[in-house]
């Protein structure tokens with residue numbers, strides 16, 4: 699299912715190759731943390747959205763997908779989970795705030811209150827890791843300017859849930875891309891099925 703359209707920089711190519719040959723999440727984390735990837739490497743994928751953050755596909759295969767998320771000032775995600783995927787995020791530039799939550803199920807199957815667990819600042823070069831066993835989170839750009847974060851999902855994440863703290867409800871959403879392999883989509887989400895079906 700992998701596609702290579704854009705010419706990857708040496709740092710991006712090296713990262714993709716290293717991740718493709720790794721199985722252990724501990725090693726994968728270390729590879730992402732020690733990668734030399736920098737702002738120049740992600741230049742082709744820096745596309746923004748007005749209503750939300752930009753979500754730009756750099757690389758995808760059956761094993762993982764690599765996405766650059768681009769934040770304008772004050773943009774933030776909803777509280778969300780990560781389906782069956784492990785998510786590793788590395789801040790490439792700017793400053794983000796990650797707030798984590800948990801929601802447990804009651805014995806009758808109903809959802810309990812969504813509780814904030816902690817909040818931390820993610821600066822340039824910092825790496826975070828989350829999956830559904832750890833909990834939920836939301837990410838907010840707290841930089842005065844734009845911020846960029848590399849997200850690597852094992853496996854690729856097609857859908858997730860977003861959570862509402864007002865009534866503790868959740869709903870499923872399909873993830874879409876602002877650009878794919880450096881090519882801006884005409885409209886967010888277009889081309890997504892094409893990506894997953896190939």
Ligand SMILES: [Fe+2]
Nearest residue numbers: 778780785835
């Ligand atoms: Fe996330």
